[in-house]
Amino acid sequence: MRINPNNTIDNPPISFDLPAPAKLNLYLHITGRRPDGYHQLETLFQFLDYSDDITFELTHDGDIQLDQGTLDFPQEENLVYRAARLLAPYRSNSKQGVKLTLNKQLPAGGGLGGGSSDAATTLLGLNHLWRLQLSNDELAEIGLGLGADVPVFVHGKATFAQGVGEIFSPANPAENWYLIVQPNVHVSTAEIFTHPALPRNTPAAKTALNEWQQGRNDCEKLVCSLYPQVASALQWLLKYAPSRMTGTGACVFGCFSSAVEAEQALQVLPTEFRGFVAKGVNQSPLHQALKQLP
Numbered sequence: 001m002r003i004n005p006n007n008t009i010d011n012p013p014i015s016f017d018l019p020a021p022a023k024l025n026l027y028l029h030i031t032g033r034r035p036d037g038y039h040q041l042e043t044l045f046q047f048l049d050y051s052d053d054i055t056f057e058l059t060h061d062g063d064i065q066l067d068q069g070t071l072d073f074p075q076e077e078n079l080v081y082r083a084a085r086l087l088a089p090y091r092s093n094s095k096q097g098v099k100l101t102l103n104k105q106l107p108a109g110g111g112l113g114g115g116s117s118d119a120a121t122t123l124l125g126l127n128h129l130w131r132l133q134l135s136n137d138e139l140a141e142i143g144l145g146l147g148a149d150v151p152v153f154v155h156g157k158a159t160f161a162q163g164v165g166e167i168f169s170p171a172n173p174a175e176n177w178y179l180i181v182q183p184n185v186h187v188s189t190a191e192i193f194t195h196p197a198l199p200r201n202t203p204a205a206k207t208a209l210n211e212w213q214q215g216r217n218d219c220e221k222l223v224c225s226l227y228p229q230v231a232s233a234l235q236w237l238l239k240y241a242p243s244r245m246t247g248t249g250a251c252v253f254g255c256f257s258s259a260v261e262a263e264q265a266l267q268v269l270p271t272e273f274r275g276f277v278a279k280g281v282n283q284s285p286l287h288q289a290l291k292q293l294p
C-alpha cells in the first residue's frame with residue numbers, strides 16, 4: 001500500500017492495484033437472432049493470466065479522475081470512467097472520490113474483452129474502496145449496460161454463456177497455454193453481427209460443451225474473408241498448434257500444452273504481428289487479487 005501525504009488519521013491512506021484480465025471465447029456459436037437484431041450465442045469463456053492494470057487511490061474531494069495513458073479516445077468514453085460514474089450514486093459520503101490510473105496492455109477491440117474487463121475491475125475495486133457492500137450480482141447488473149461481457153468478468157469464473165451472454169453455467173475447461181497473435185487490424189463487432197454472410201443457425205447444445213475442440217467460432221470464416229491480416233495470422237499459427245479466433249476478432253489463439261512450446265513459436269512470430277504467451281485460468285486473477293486486499 002502506498003502512502004499519500006494528504007492522508008490523516010481520519011482519512012486513512014488507501015491505494016491499491018488490481019488486474020483486469022483478458023478473456024478468450026474458446027468457442028463462439030451463433031444459434032439465432034432476436035427480433036431486436038441481437039444474436040443468441042453459446043460461448044465458452046476462459047480468463048488469461050495476462051491483464052491490464054488499474055490503480056485505485058482514495059481521494060476526499062468527491063471527484064472521479066482518470067489517467068488513461070496513451071488511449072486516444074475521450075476520457076468520458078472510457079469504460080473505466082463510465083463504470084466509476086455508475087457507482088458514484090451508491091456512495092454514502094459524497095466526498096469520497098478516486099484517482100484511477102489505467103495501464104493498458106491488452107489491445108483495444110481485439111476480442112480479448114479488455115474494455116469490459118477494465119469496467120468490471122473498476123466496479124469491484126470501487127465497491128471495495130468506497131465500502132459500498134454491493135453484491136457481485138448487483139455489480140453485474142449495473143455493468144451489463146456497459147458491455148455484454150462485463151457480468152462474466154464480475155463473477156470471475158470460467159463460464160458457458162448463452163442468450164446474448166446473460167445465462168451462465170459453470171465450466172471447467174483445461175487450463176492450456178496459449179500464444180495469442182494480434183493482427184494489425186481493428187474488427188468492428190457491429191460490422192460482423194450485421195453482415196448478411198454471418199452464419200446464424202448453429203444448433204443449440206443440449207448441455208455445455210466443456211472443451212474448446214468441441215466447438216468453433218462462427219464469426220471466423222467471415223472475419224478472415226473481410227480481413228486478410230486475420231486469415232494470415234491464423235494460417236501462420238495453425239502451423240504450430242490447433243488455433244482459432246476469439247470473439248469477433250481480430251486476435252487469434254493457438255493452444256499449446258506447455259509454456260515452452262508457446263514461447264518457442266512466439267520467438268519466430270513474423271514482425272507484421274504482435275503476440276504474447278499466457279495461461280488459460282478458470283478463476284479470474286482479479287478475484288485472486290481482491291482476496292489479498294485489507
Ligand SMILES: C[C@@](CO)(OP(=O)(O)O)[C@H](O)COP(=O)(O)OP(=O)(O)OC[C@H]1O[C@@H](n2ccc(N)nc2=O)[C@H](O)[C@@H]1O
Pocket residue numbers: 025037038039040041043110111112113146147148149164165189190193194246247248249
Ligand atoms: C460477441 C462478443 C463475445 O465476447 O464479442 P467481442 O466483443 O468480445 O469480440 C461480445 O459478447 C460482444 O459484446 P459487446 O462487445 O459488449 O458488444 P457490443 O459492443 O454491445 O455490440 C456491438 C454490436 O454488435 C451486435 N451484437 C452484439 C452482441 C450480440 N450478442 N449480438 C449482436 O448482434 C449489436 O449490433 C451491437 O450493437
Ligand SMILES: Nc1ncnc2c1ncn2[C@@H]1O[C@H](COP(=O)(O)OP(=O)(O)O)[C@@H](O)[C@H]1O
Pocket residue numbers: 073077078079080107108109110111112113114115116117118189247249
Ligand atoms: N478501457 C478501455 N479499454 C479498451 N477499449 C475501451 C475502453 N473503454 C472504452 N473502450 C472502447 O471499447 C471498444 C472495445 O474494446 P475491447 O473490450 O478491448 O474489445 P473487444 O470487445 O473486441 O474484446 C474499443 O474499441 C474502445 O473504443
